[in-house]
Amino acid sequence: MENKKTIILGATPDSSRYAYLAANRLKAKGHSIVNVGIKKGEVAGVQIEKPEEIHTDIDTITLYVGPQNQPSLYQYILDTKPKRIIFNPGTENDELEQMAAKQGIETLEACTLVLLSIGQY
Incomplete structure (x- = not known):
């Protein structure tokens, strides 16, 4: 299986999220992860970092930030230049999808957990 290095944007140490x-x-399925969020802590053995460092080797950004909180993250997301962005339920945002499409970034309105469970990640 191909390792698709993924940013979890909206990462949290809250196990109910x-x-x-x-x-x-993602880690259990062999994917490298980068946890990015505003909370402190770690998830799956990886520290949560602030959305400051631009990672240039990212396959996927999976969004767990509501559309009302996304505008301040637009530049970070676009500068990362992922191959795709997954808009999980509740994170859908036409404006960001259009901005990403203009840069050739694939967008997908889907659930990361479902994609993983059916082998479509």
């Missing part, structure tokens, strides 16, 4: 579950499942 989907971002936490996604980080752990």
Whole structure:
């Protein structure tokens, strides 16, 4: 299986959150992860970092940040130049999808957890 290095944007150490579950499942399936968020702590053995350092080797950004909180992250997301962005349920954002498409970034409105469970990640 191909390692698709993934940024979990909206990472949290709260085990009841989907971002936490996604980080752990991605690692379990052999994908490298970068946890990015505003919370302190670690998830799946990886520290949560602030959205400051631009990673240039990212396959996927999986979003767990609501659309109302995304505008301040647009530049970070676009500068990362991922191959794709997954808009998990509740994170859909037409404006960001259009901006990404203009840069040739694939966008997908889907659930990372479902994609992993059906082998479509």
